[in-house]
Amino acid sequence: MYDYTIYYVLSWFVGGISLLALAFFLVRNVTFKEIFLRPAIIISVLVLIGAIFFGTYSYKTYAPDFAMPPFMHTMAPGGLAPYLPLANISKFFASEPNFPRIEDIGADYNAVPPPITRTTSETVEFNLTATEVISEIAPNIYFNFWTYNKQVPGPMLRVRTGDTVVINLTNDITSLHTHNIDLHSVNGPGGGATLTNVVPGETKSFKWKAVQPGIYVYHCATANVSTHSSHGQYGLILVEPEEGLPKVDKEFYVMQGELYTQGDIGRQGMTVFDAKKLIDGNPTYVTFNGRIEKETGMEINRGERVRMYVGNGGVNLVSSFHIIGEIFDTVYPEGAMGKNSALFKNVQTTIIPAGGAAVVEFVAEVPGKLVLVDHALARMNKGAWATAIVKGDENPEIFSEIKSNTTTAGIMPTMNHHGY
Numbered sequence: 146m147y148d149y150t151i152y153y154v155l156s157w158f159v160g161g162i163s164l165l166a167l168a169f170f171l172v173r174n175v176t177f178k179e180i181f182l183r184p185a186i187i188i189s190v191l192v193l194i195g196a197i198f199f200g201t202y203s204y205k206t207y208a209p210d211f212a213m214p215p216f217m218h219t220m221a222p223g224g225l226a227p228y229l230p231l232a233n234i235s236k237f238f239a240s241e242p243n244f245p246r247i248e249d250i251g252a253d254y255n256a257v258p259p260p261i262t263r264t265t266s267e268t269v270e271f272n273l274t275a276t277e278v279i280s281e282i283a284p285n286i287y288f289n290f291w292t293y294n295k296q297v298p299g300p301m302l303r304v305r306t307g308d309t310v311v312i313n314l315t316n317d318i319t320s321l322h323t324h325n326i327d328l329h330s331v332n333g334p335g336g337g338a339t340l341t342n343v344v345p346g347e348t349k350s351f352k353w354k355a356v357q358p359g360i361y362v363y364h365c366a367t368a369n370v371s372t373h374s375s376h377g378q379y380g381l382i383l384v385e386p387e388e389g390l391p392k393v394d395k396e397f398y399v400m401q402g403e404l405y406t407q408g409d410i411g412r413q414g415m416t417v418f419d420a421k422k423l424i425d426g427n428p429t430y431v432t433f434n435g436r437i438e439k440e441t442g443m444e445i446n447r448g449e450r451v452r453m454y455v456g457n458g459g460v461n462l463v464s465s466f467h468i469i470g471e472i473f474d475t476v477y478p479e480g481a482m483g484k485n486s487a488l489f490k491n492v493q494t495t496i497i498p499a500g501g502a503a504v505v506e507f508v509a510e511v512p513g514k515l516v517l518v519d520h521a522l523a524r525m526n527k528g529a530w531a532t533a534i535v536k537g538d539e540n541p542e543i544f545s546e547i548k549s550n551t552t553t554a555g556i557m558p559t560m561n562h563h564g565y
Protein backbone atom coordinates (compact mmCIF):
# COMPACT_ATOMS: atom_id res chain seq x y z
CA MET A 146 0.00 0.00 0.00
CA TYR A 147 2.87 2.38 0.79
CA ASP A 148 5.16 1.33 -2.11
CA TYR A 149 4.16 4.39 -4.08
CA THR A 150 4.55 6.74 -1.09
CA ILE A 151 8.06 5.37 -0.54
CA TYR A 152 8.97 5.87 -4.23
CA TYR A 153 7.58 9.40 -4.03
CA VAL A 154 9.59 10.35 -0.94
CA LEU A 155 12.70 8.64 -2.36
CA SER A 156 12.44 10.56 -5.64
CA TRP A 157 12.32 13.87 -3.76
CA PHE A 158 15.18 12.77 -1.49
CA VAL A 159 17.44 11.56 -4.30
CA GLY A 160 16.56 14.59 -6.43
CA GLY A 161 17.34 16.94 -3.53
CA ILE A 162 20.69 15.28 -2.82
CA SER A 163 21.76 15.48 -6.45
CA LEU A 164 20.77 19.17 -6.64
CA LEU A 165 22.78 19.87 -3.47
CA ALA A 166 25.78 18.02 -4.91
CA LEU A 167 25.51 20.05 -8.11
CA ALA A 168 25.32 23.33 -6.16
CA PHE A 169 28.29 22.30 -4.02
CA PHE A 170 30.34 21.51 -7.14
CA LEU A 171 29.41 24.80 -8.81
CA VAL A 172 30.20 26.92 -5.77
CA ARG A 173 33.65 25.31 -5.48
CA ASN A 174 34.30 25.72 -9.18
CA VAL A 175 36.47 28.76 -9.86
CA THR A 176 34.84 29.75 -13.15
CA PHE A 177 31.44 29.66 -11.50
CA LYS A 178 32.71 31.93 -8.72
CA GLU A 179 34.12 34.36 -11.25
CA ILE A 180 30.86 34.55 -13.19
CA PHE A 181 28.25 34.56 -10.42
CA LEU A 182 29.82 35.75 -7.18
CA ARG A 183 29.65 39.43 -8.10
CA PRO A 184 27.82 42.07 -6.05
CA ALA A 185 25.36 42.86 -8.87
CA ILE A 186 24.26 39.24 -9.21
CA ILE A 187 24.14 38.63 -5.45
CA ILE A 188 22.01 41.77 -4.97
CA SER A 189 19.66 40.68 -7.80
CA VAL A 190 19.19 37.26 -6.19
CA LEU A 191 18.52 38.84 -2.76
CA VAL A 192 15.98 41.24 -4.31
CA LEU A 193 14.29 38.28 -6.03
CA ILE A 194 14.06 36.36 -2.72
CA GLY A 195 12.63 39.50 -1.08
CA ALA A 196 10.07 39.86 -3.89
CA ILE A 197 8.95 36.24 -3.48
CA PHE A 198 8.61 36.75 0.29
CA PHE A 199 6.55 39.97 0.04
CA GLY A 200 4.54 38.56 -2.87
CA THR A 201 3.61 35.51 -0.80
CA TYR A 202 2.79 37.70 2.22
CA SER A 203 0.55 39.98 0.14
CA TYR A 204 -1.30 36.90 -1.14
CA LYS A 205 -2.56 36.06 2.37
CA THR A 206 -6.27 35.30 1.89
CA TYR A 207 -9.23 33.43 3.32
CA ALA A 208 -10.25 35.24 6.48
CA PRO A 209 -11.49 32.43 8.71
CA ASP A 210 -14.41 34.39 10.12
CA PHE A 211 -16.32 34.42 6.88
CA ALA A 212 -15.20 30.95 5.85
CA MET A 213 -17.82 29.46 8.15
CA PRO A 214 -19.22 30.12 11.63
CA PRO A 215 -16.17 30.39 13.94
CA PHE A 216 -17.45 27.62 16.24
CA MET A 217 -17.58 25.21 13.30
CA HIS A 218 -14.08 25.31 11.93
CA THR A 219 -10.87 23.88 13.21
CA MET A 220 -8.27 25.30 10.86
CA ALA A 221 -5.64 27.54 12.38
CA PRO A 222 -6.61 31.24 12.62
CA GLY A 223 -5.79 33.10 9.44
CA GLY A 224 -4.92 29.82 7.82
CA LEU A 225 -5.73 28.65 4.36
CA ALA A 226 -8.00 25.73 3.60
CA PRO A 227 -7.91 23.12 6.36
CA TYR A 228 -4.65 21.44 5.43
CA LEU A 229 -3.33 18.75 7.70
CA PRO A 230 -0.84 20.22 10.15
CA LEU A 231 2.52 18.46 9.94
CA ALA A 232 1.99 17.11 13.47
CA ASN A 233 -1.12 15.26 12.25
CA ILE A 234 0.88 13.51 9.55
CA SER A 235 3.27 12.04 12.08
CA LYS A 236 0.30 11.24 14.34
CA PHE A 237 -1.33 9.46 11.42
CA PHE A 238 1.69 7.29 10.76
CA ALA A 239 2.09 6.54 14.47
CA SER A 240 -1.56 5.40 14.68
CA GLU A 241 -1.75 3.85 11.25
CA PRO A 242 -1.01 0.26 12.34
CA ASN A 243 -4.05 0.43 14.66
CA PHE A 244 -6.57 1.42 12.00
CA PRO A 245 -8.77 -1.52 11.04
CA ARG A 246 -8.21 -2.78 7.48
CA ILE A 247 -11.51 -3.26 5.73
CA GLU A 248 -11.70 -5.63 2.77
CA ASP A 249 -14.74 -3.91 1.24
CA ILE A 250 -15.77 -0.50 2.54
CA GLY A 251 -19.02 -0.41 0.54
CA ALA A 252 -22.27 -0.93 2.43
CA ASP A 253 -24.30 -3.85 1.09
CA TYR A 254 -27.03 -2.51 -1.21
CA ASN A 255 -29.31 -5.23 0.19
CA ALA A 256 -28.82 -4.22 3.84
CA VAL A 257 -32.20 -2.54 4.26
CA PRO A 258 -33.91 -3.26 7.59
CA PRO A 259 -37.27 -5.05 7.12
CA PRO A 260 -40.52 -3.05 6.95
CA ILE A 261 -42.05 -2.22 10.32
CA THR A 262 -45.24 -4.19 10.92
CA ARG A 263 -46.21 -2.97 14.38
CA THR A 264 -48.99 -0.41 14.76
CA THR A 265 -47.89 1.22 18.02
CA SER A 266 -44.96 3.44 18.93
CA GLU A 267 -41.94 2.05 20.70
CA THR A 268 -38.53 3.11 21.96
CA VAL A 269 -35.91 1.95 19.46
CA GLU A 270 -32.19 1.90 20.25
CA PHE A 271 -29.24 2.04 17.84
CA ASN A 272 -25.54 1.62 18.55
CA LEU A 273 -23.16 3.33 16.15
CA THR A 274 -19.39 3.40 16.33
CA ALA A 275 -17.32 6.02 14.56
CA THR A 276 -14.25 4.19 13.27
CA GLU A 277 -11.39 5.44 11.11
CA VAL A 278 -10.29 2.65 8.81
CA ILE A 279 -8.15 1.93 5.78
CA SER A 280 -9.75 0.48 2.71
CA GLU A 281 -9.71 0.70 -1.07
CA ILE A 282 -11.55 3.20 -3.29
CA ALA A 283 -10.64 0.92 -6.21
CA PRO A 284 -8.09 -1.92 -6.45
CA ASN A 285 -4.77 -0.68 -5.03
CA ILE A 286 -6.06 2.85 -4.34
CA TYR A 287 -6.19 3.20 -0.55
CA PHE A 288 -7.86 5.87 1.55
CA ASN A 289 -8.29 6.58 5.25
CA PHE A 290 -12.10 6.42 5.43
CA TRP A 291 -13.95 7.75 8.49
CA THR A 292 -17.04 5.63 9.00
CA TYR A 293 -20.01 4.63 11.06
CA ASN A 294 -19.64 0.90 11.79
CA LYS A 295 -16.73 0.43 9.36
CA GLN A 296 -18.80 0.89 6.20
CA VAL A 297 -19.74 3.65 3.75
CA PRO A 298 -22.50 4.66 3.94
CA GLY A 299 -23.15 3.81 7.60
CA PRO A 300 -25.93 1.32 8.37
CA MET A 301 -29.43 2.20 7.20
CA LEU A 302 -31.71 2.79 10.19
CA ARG A 303 -35.49 2.31 10.15
CA VAL A 304 -38.07 3.56 12.66
CA ARG A 305 -41.77 4.42 12.67
CA THR A 306 -43.27 7.90 13.06
CA GLY A 307 -44.06 8.35 16.75
CA ASP A 308 -41.14 6.19 17.92
CA THR A 309 -38.68 7.44 20.50
CA VAL A 310 -35.18 6.78 19.22
CA VAL A 311 -32.09 6.31 21.40
CA ILE A 312 -28.74 6.77 19.65
CA ASN A 313 -25.62 5.52 21.40
CA LEU A 314 -22.56 6.87 19.61
CA THR A 315 -19.14 5.45 20.46
CA ASN A 316 -15.90 6.79 19.06
CA ASP A 317 -13.54 3.86 18.58
CA ILE A 318 -10.41 3.98 20.73
CA THR A 319 -8.20 3.84 17.59
CA SER A 320 -9.65 7.08 16.16
CA LEU A 321 -7.55 10.23 15.78
CA HIS A 322 -10.49 12.64 15.61
CA THR A 323 -13.57 13.65 17.56
CA HIS A 324 -16.83 12.60 15.88
CA ASN A 325 -20.56 13.09 16.43
CA ILE A 326 -23.86 12.51 14.63
CA ASP A 327 -26.37 14.91 13.10
CA LEU A 328 -29.57 13.19 11.95
CA HIS A 329 -31.75 15.30 9.65
CA SER A 330 -34.77 13.52 11.16
CA VAL A 331 -34.14 15.20 14.53
CA ASN A 332 -35.70 18.45 15.73
CA GLY A 333 -33.10 19.98 18.04
CA PRO A 334 -29.70 21.73 17.98
CA GLY A 335 -27.27 20.17 15.55
CA GLY A 336 -29.68 17.31 14.89
CA GLY A 337 -28.01 15.65 17.87
CA ALA A 338 -24.46 16.72 17.07
CA THR A 339 -24.23 19.02 20.10
CA LEU A 340 -25.05 16.10 22.43
CA THR A 341 -22.83 13.48 20.83
CA ASN A 342 -19.33 14.96 20.49
CA VAL A 343 -17.21 11.95 21.43
CA VAL A 344 -13.45 11.79 21.77
CA PRO A 345 -11.71 8.48 20.99
CA GLY A 346 -12.86 5.81 23.44
CA GLU A 347 -15.92 7.76 24.59
CA THR A 348 -19.66 6.95 24.24
CA LYS A 349 -22.54 9.41 24.42
CA SER A 350 -26.29 8.90 24.05
CA PHE A 351 -29.32 11.01 23.34
CA LYS A 352 -32.96 10.44 22.54
CA TRP A 353 -35.32 12.12 20.16
CA LYS A 354 -38.84 11.62 18.90
CA ALA A 355 -39.48 10.78 15.25
CA VAL A 356 -42.32 13.21 14.55
CA GLN A 357 -42.15 13.53 10.75
CA PRO A 358 -41.96 10.67 8.25
CA GLY A 359 -39.37 10.70 5.48
CA ILE A 360 -36.03 9.35 4.35
CA TYR A 361 -33.30 11.40 6.01
CA VAL A 362 -29.53 11.72 5.81
CA TYR A 363 -27.43 11.41 8.92
CA HIS A 364 -23.79 12.47 8.98
CA CYS A 365 -20.93 13.52 11.20
CA ALA A 366 -21.08 17.24 11.96
CA THR A 367 -17.81 17.67 13.82
CA ALA A 368 -15.86 20.72 12.70
CA ASN A 369 -14.82 20.74 9.86
CA VAL A 370 -18.19 19.23 8.85
CA SER A 371 -17.41 18.88 5.16
CA THR A 372 -14.13 17.11 5.91
CA HIS A 373 -15.88 14.42 7.98
CA SER A 374 -18.68 13.87 5.46
CA SER A 375 -16.22 13.60 2.60
CA HIS A 376 -14.28 10.89 4.43
CA GLY A 377 -17.42 8.71 4.36
CA GLN A 378 -19.37 9.58 7.52
CA TYR A 379 -22.96 9.58 6.30
CA GLY A 380 -25.95 7.26 6.05
CA LEU A 381 -29.75 7.14 5.80
CA ILE A 382 -32.54 6.80 8.35
CA LEU A 383 -36.06 5.97 7.22
CA VAL A 384 -38.90 7.25 9.38
CA GLU A 385 -41.83 5.25 8.06
CA PRO A 386 -45.26 6.86 8.03
CA GLU A 387 -47.52 5.40 10.77
CA GLU A 388 -49.43 3.45 8.14
CA GLY A 389 -46.17 2.14 6.62
CA LEU A 390 -45.10 2.17 2.99
CA PRO A 391 -46.76 0.11 0.21
CA LYS A 392 -45.36 -3.39 -0.06
CA VAL A 393 -42.65 -4.02 -2.67
CA ASP A 394 -40.64 -7.12 -3.59
CA LYS A 395 -37.15 -5.72 -3.08
CA GLU A 396 -35.60 -2.75 -1.33
CA PHE A 397 -32.09 -1.38 -1.84
CA TYR A 398 -29.89 1.11 0.00
CA VAL A 399 -27.81 3.40 -2.23
CA MET A 400 -25.80 6.51 -1.38
CA GLN A 401 -23.76 8.77 -3.59
CA GLY A 402 -20.68 10.35 -2.06
CA GLU A 403 -17.52 12.27 -2.92
CA LEU A 404 -13.86 11.58 -2.19
CA TYR A 405 -11.14 14.22 -2.45
CA THR A 406 -7.63 12.80 -2.83
CA GLN A 407 -4.34 14.38 -3.81
CA GLY A 408 -3.06 13.80 -7.31
CA ASP A 409 -4.86 12.61 -10.39
CA ILE A 410 -7.65 10.08 -10.54
CA GLY A 411 -6.25 6.56 -10.46
CA ARG A 412 -3.13 7.41 -8.44
CA GLN A 413 -1.99 4.14 -6.89
CA GLY A 414 -1.17 3.35 -3.28
CA MET A 415 -2.19 5.30 -0.19
CA THR A 416 -3.92 8.51 -1.28
CA VAL A 417 -4.12 11.53 0.99
CA PHE A 418 -7.14 13.78 1.53
CA ASP A 419 -7.07 16.99 -0.53
CA ALA A 420 -8.73 19.91 1.28
CA LYS A 421 -8.17 22.31 -1.63
CA LYS A 422 -10.19 20.09 -3.98
CA LEU A 423 -12.89 19.87 -1.30
CA ILE A 424 -13.17 23.65 -1.03
CA ASP A 425 -13.15 23.95 -4.83
CA GLY A 426 -15.89 21.31 -5.10
CA ASN A 427 -13.86 19.15 -7.44
CA PRO A 428 -13.93 15.57 -6.15
CA THR A 429 -11.40 13.06 -7.44
CA TYR A 430 -13.95 10.27 -7.10
CA VAL A 431 -17.74 10.21 -7.02
CA THR A 432 -18.99 6.88 -5.73
CA PHE A 433 -22.05 4.81 -5.00
CA ASN A 434 -21.76 3.09 -1.62
CA GLY A 435 -18.26 4.27 -0.85
CA ARG A 436 -16.06 2.93 -3.65
CA ILE A 437 -15.87 2.06 -7.33
CA GLU A 438 -18.01 -1.00 -7.96
CA LYS A 439 -16.21 -4.36 -7.70
CA GLU A 440 -19.13 -6.54 -8.75
CA THR A 441 -22.88 -6.24 -9.18
CA GLY A 442 -24.44 -5.82 -5.77
CA MET A 443 -28.12 -5.87 -6.71
CA GLU A 444 -30.17 -8.75 -8.11
CA ILE A 445 -33.75 -8.39 -9.24
CA ASN A 446 -36.10 -10.97 -10.73
CA ARG A 447 -38.05 -9.89 -13.77
CA GLY A 448 -41.45 -8.54 -12.78
CA GLU A 449 -40.43 -7.61 -9.23
CA ARG A 450 -41.40 -4.26 -7.81
CA VAL A 451 -38.27 -2.50 -6.58
CA ARG A 452 -37.81 0.38 -4.16
CA MET A 453 -34.49 2.17 -3.78
CA TYR A 454 -33.67 4.51 -0.93
CA VAL A 455 -31.14 6.83 -2.54
CA GLY A 456 -29.20 9.39 -0.55
CA ASN A 457 -26.51 11.92 -1.34
CA GLY A 458 -23.81 12.33 1.29
CA GLY A 459 -22.43 15.31 -0.64
CA VAL A 460 -20.74 17.50 0.18
CA ASN A 461 -20.64 19.59 -2.99
CA LEU A 462 -22.58 17.90 -5.78
CA VAL A 463 -26.28 17.64 -6.50
CA SER A 464 -26.99 14.19 -7.91
CA SER A 465 -29.07 13.78 -11.06
CA PHE A 466 -30.02 10.22 -10.22
CA HIS A 467 -31.00 8.05 -13.17
CA ILE A 468 -31.10 4.35 -14.00
CA ILE A 469 -30.04 3.50 -17.53
CA GLY A 470 -32.71 1.13 -18.83
CA GLU A 471 -35.56 1.95 -16.43
CA ILE A 472 -38.17 4.61 -15.72
CA PHE A 473 -39.18 5.38 -12.13
CA ASP A 474 -42.94 4.90 -12.03
CA THR A 475 -42.98 6.52 -8.59
CA VAL A 476 -40.62 8.98 -6.90
CA TYR A 477 -40.88 10.34 -3.38
CA PRO A 478 -39.20 13.64 -4.29
CA GLU A 479 -36.55 14.77 -1.81
CA GLY A 480 -37.66 11.89 0.39
CA ALA A 481 -41.00 13.52 1.18
CA MET A 482 -43.65 11.09 2.40
CA GLY A 483 -46.71 10.91 4.64
CA LYS A 484 -50.14 12.52 4.51
CA ASN A 485 -50.63 15.24 1.85
CA SER A 486 -47.21 14.59 0.39
CA ALA A 487 -47.39 14.32 -3.40
CA LEU A 488 -45.63 11.56 -5.29
CA PHE A 489 -44.08 12.09 -8.73
CA LYS A 490 -45.13 9.65 -11.43
CA ASN A 491 -43.08 8.42 -14.41
CA VAL A 492 -39.77 10.17 -13.87
CA GLN A 493 -36.56 9.64 -15.87
CA THR A 494 -34.06 11.47 -13.63
CA THR A 495 -34.58 12.82 -10.13
CA ILE A 496 -32.56 15.43 -8.29
CA ILE A 497 -31.02 14.46 -4.98
CA PRO A 498 -29.49 17.44 -3.20
CA ALA A 499 -26.31 17.22 -1.16
CA GLY A 500 -27.51 16.09 2.26
CA GLY A 501 -30.82 14.92 0.82
CA ALA A 502 -32.47 11.71 -0.33
CA ALA A 503 -35.24 10.34 -2.49
CA VAL A 504 -37.13 7.10 -2.86
CA VAL A 505 -37.57 5.68 -6.35
CA GLU A 506 -39.74 2.74 -7.38
CA PHE A 507 -40.05 0.74 -10.57
CA VAL A 508 -40.97 -2.67 -11.89
CA ALA A 509 -38.14 -4.44 -13.68
CA GLU A 510 -39.90 -5.50 -16.88
CA VAL A 511 -36.94 -6.71 -18.94
CA PRO A 512 -33.97 -8.93 -18.02
CA GLY A 513 -30.44 -7.56 -18.37
CA LYS A 514 -28.16 -5.06 -16.75
CA LEU A 515 -29.36 -1.78 -15.25
CA VAL A 516 -26.83 0.97 -14.59
CA LEU A 517 -27.38 3.45 -11.78
CA VAL A 518 -25.73 6.78 -12.55
CA ASP A 519 -25.50 10.43 -11.70
CA HIS A 520 -26.63 11.72 -15.10
CA ALA A 521 -24.11 14.55 -14.88
CA LEU A 522 -22.36 11.83 -16.84
CA ALA A 523 -18.75 12.99 -16.62
CA ARG A 524 -19.03 11.82 -13.01
CA MET A 525 -19.32 8.24 -14.31
CA ASN A 526 -15.66 8.65 -15.24
CA LYS A 527 -15.03 9.41 -11.55
CA GLY A 528 -16.86 6.28 -10.42
CA ALA A 529 -20.50 7.38 -10.14
CA TRP A 530 -22.13 4.20 -11.37
CA ALA A 531 -23.38 0.89 -10.04
CA THR A 532 -25.05 -2.06 -11.70
CA ALA A 533 -28.10 -4.17 -11.01
CA ILE A 534 -28.92 -7.43 -12.76
CA VAL A 535 -32.47 -8.29 -13.73
CA LYS A 536 -32.86 -12.05 -14.14
CA GLY A 537 -35.61 -13.89 -15.94
CA ASP A 538 -37.15 -14.63 -19.31
CA GLU A 539 -37.09 -12.16 -22.16
CA ASN A 540 -40.07 -9.85 -22.48
CA PRO A 541 -40.33 -9.18 -26.23
CA GLU A 542 -43.54 -7.22 -25.93
CA ILE A 543 -41.65 -4.53 -24.01
CA PHE A 544 -38.19 -4.85 -25.56
CA SER A 545 -36.82 -6.83 -28.48
CA GLU A 546 -34.47 -6.60 -31.39
CA ILE A 547 -35.72 -6.30 -34.97
CA LYS A 548 -33.66 -8.62 -37.12
CA SER A 549 -32.64 -7.00 -40.37
CA ASN A 550 -31.33 -8.56 -43.60
CA THR A 551 -29.37 -5.50 -44.63
CA THR A 552 -25.92 -5.15 -43.21
CA THR A 553 -24.81 -1.93 -41.61
CA ALA A 554 -21.14 -2.89 -41.64
CA GLY A 555 -19.11 -0.02 -42.98
CA ILE A 556 -21.87 2.48 -42.30
CA MET A 557 -22.00 2.49 -38.52
CA PRO A 558 -18.71 3.05 -36.74
CA THR A 559 -17.88 0.11 -34.54
CA MET A 560 -17.75 1.05 -30.88
CA ASN A 561 -14.89 -0.25 -28.86
CA HIS A 562 -15.32 -1.13 -25.21
CA HIS A 563 -14.77 2.47 -24.17
CA GLY A 564 -17.71 3.52 -26.29
CA TYR A 565 -15.73 5.96 -28.40
Ligand SMILES: [Cu+2]
Binds near residue numbers: 373
Ligand atom coordinates in the same frame (compact mmCIF):
# COMPACT_ATOMS: atom_id res chain seq x y z
CU1 LIG B 1 -16.58 12.70 12.23
